[in-house]
């Protein structure tokens with residue numbers, strides 16, 4: 592059996608894979624089993640922040656893996672402490688809880704919000720209000736948080752205590768929060784899986800003011816938008832927001848599984864001994880990898896992300912075959928005018944460029960350090976296929 596047939600035979604069919612097998616790569620270039628070269632504008636859905644097999648990341652992983660690959664959280668290890676300190680310095684948050692994925696980072700955020708409000712506002716204050724068209728993960732609780740009905744249908748009953756409001760509609764958000772005696776509002780700054788849909792600055796600021804006035808917690812899901820992706824360390828920083836809890840994952844470990852829930856000083860001591868835990872959370876290899884990533888997300892890199900972003904927006908805005916360009920930083924959605932996103936992506940694969948989709952858009956999530964000449968080559972290819 593060849594690899595594709597074996598995959599069909601032995602792997603649960605939850606992924607509609609593209610007909611490409613990737614065997615190796617370097618930076619923003621990856622190669623299939625025949626040696627064909629592809630420019631990677633997906634970075635594993637925003638995971639390989641500095642590309643594939645990045646030297647600095649690799650050295651950090653190798654160095655740690657030859658010392659100790661795992662210890663239980665019952666003992667101290669240096670990489671997770673160093674990473675937590677770095678994340679707090681870069682975000683102004685107080686403490687960090689480590690897990691292994693975006694969904695888990697959100698689960699922790701939800702647990703913190705529930706316990707905090709149970710202690711402050713009483714046991715009836717538990718509902719988390721999220722937005723329609725949001726995406727917060729695949730576990731039963733984060734599915735309940737996800738504001739898209741079609742993800743819910745086959746998996747009832749989901750965890751209770753979630754409600755959804757239309758984005759950009761403050762009146763509806765206020766009404767839903769009031770009706771449900773909400774504990775927290777949870778948002779993505781840019782709805783990624785929902786089609787690279789940014790929330791407006793006016794709406795975000797109104798949400799911040801509303802939660803503050805009503806003593807609700809603000810949870811920002813930065814699983815996709817975090818760690819330099821939008822041209823700031825975290826996307827909420829583009830608007831000067833002050834979230835109480837921030838969840839992140841994808842690009843944090845640069846390709847190893849790692850989730851982090853950043854807790855503001857207000858909620859940092861909500862969870863105590865035994866309230867939460869994770870066997871693999873804060874794994875020293877994942878954390879050493881993440882330290883090598885986070886240390887390099889400095890002002891120079893963020894400036895480069897913003898410059899490349901501005902150039903890509905310029906290239907596609909008003910270009911032939913383009914209906915709309917959305918997003919921020921190197922998280923960009925392109926809505927084709929006539930073709931479907933799937934058709935554009937298939938044509939680009941033929942030409943050696945890998946892109947993602949999000950709803951009706953072609954979604955680009957290249958490595959933060961994609962070289963200019965590689966980016967330019969890829970954009971020319973996409974323009975030719977729109």
Ligand SMILES: *Cc1c(COP(=O)(O)O)cnc(C)c1O
Nearest residue numbers: 692693694726727728783814815
């Ligand atoms: C990908 C994603 C998640 C889920 O992350 P996993 O690591 O797949 O669990 C949650 N929220 C957002 C905004 C995401 O983009």
